[in-house]
Amino acid sequence: MSRVTVPRKDLLAAVLVLTVLWVPSISMAGDWPRICAGTALAALTGAALVFNRRAPVAATAAVAVTTLVGAAAGVCQDPMLATAWCLYLVAVERGPRVRTLVVALVGVLAGLAAVTGVSPGLGTWLVVATAALCSAWLVGTAVGRQVASVREAERMRVQLEVAREVHDVVGHTLGVIAAEAGVTRGLPDASEAELRETLADIESHARDALEEMQGLVHSLRNPRPALSGLPTIIATTRAAGVAVHARVEPHGPVDAEVGAAVVRIAQEALSNVVRHAPRARCTVELWEAQETIALRVHDSGAPGMTPASSGTGHGLRGMRERAAALGGTVVWGGTAKGGFEVEARLPMRRS
Known part of the structure; x- marks a missing residue:
């Protein structure tokens, strides 16, 4: 009653x-x-x-x-x-x-x-x-x-948050699938065993994308992915054929929301590498600097790649909005050594 x-x-x-x-x-x-x-x-x-x-x-x-x-x-x-x-x-x-x-x-x-x-x-x-x-x-x-x-205003904020989560959660895996399919198409002399292996990888990543979509509502209602999820994102990128070197320095405890933002930014940056420079060498660095948690994703680039072709639109804009909402910053662009780099700095807001 x-x-x-x-x-x-x-x-x-x-x-x-x-x-x-x-x-x-x-x-x-x-x-x-x-x-x-x-x-x-x-x-x-x-x-x-x-x-x-x-x-x-x-x-x-x-x-x-x-x-x-x-x-x-x-x-x-x-x-x-x-x-x-x-x-x-x-x-x-x-x-x-x-x-x-x-x-x-x-x-x-x-x-x-x-x-x-x-x-x-x-x-x-x-x-x-x-x-x-x-x-x-x-x-x-x-x-x-x-x-x-x-x-x-609150409705628009929630709508933007959902759109950003969908892009970040599913975009990375779909980019990996597209890259694997493209590589396979470029190998006309591939053996049946190689084709089966590639198809198995594509199937695995497609299932991952489906599971991520099914868990999207849960992830929006509950704490976001922890910073400990970064190795999984890196492993998925390596599976797409990108040589990723990770360097994670010891750091203090990071607020759950900040950690989730770092993971999503890294996910989008690595998705851009898979889409635009799948044969590039990539470095992912994570360190603590003056009460901020810093992330840098750098790739060596691909022939003919320019900063403008290294990811624009919803992805980069979403990274900047996500960081700004927590009082952080995201910058990107070409580097003097060649390639493309994304660097994010967010206040740790220690737990």
């Missing part, structure tokens, strides 16, 4: 409205019929305020009706402030769509003034009520737009 929870601010609003705007008038009603009627109206008002988030429009209408009836009976001193609070909450979620409700409420107030005549006391009450309702709608609409903007 689910437990009903009431936001504390709604409970507080109900208590304030009843004790300040209803109880004093009810206590001075003078006769039991009015006291009983006022108590019933106050109870309905309190219930609507407490549960207004379950049916906000209905709650707003209910509070407006009980307030008007209570004011007419002389058992309520509320100049539509409780209604304005409910209207504010509706406007935050629905914005301009509640304009009709505001017009209807103001129209009721105008009709009340026309029917009863505007005495000095009633005139003040109507002015305050109209101002409260209009202000609640305007402020609620503005706040609602801000809330919607924040929600949209």
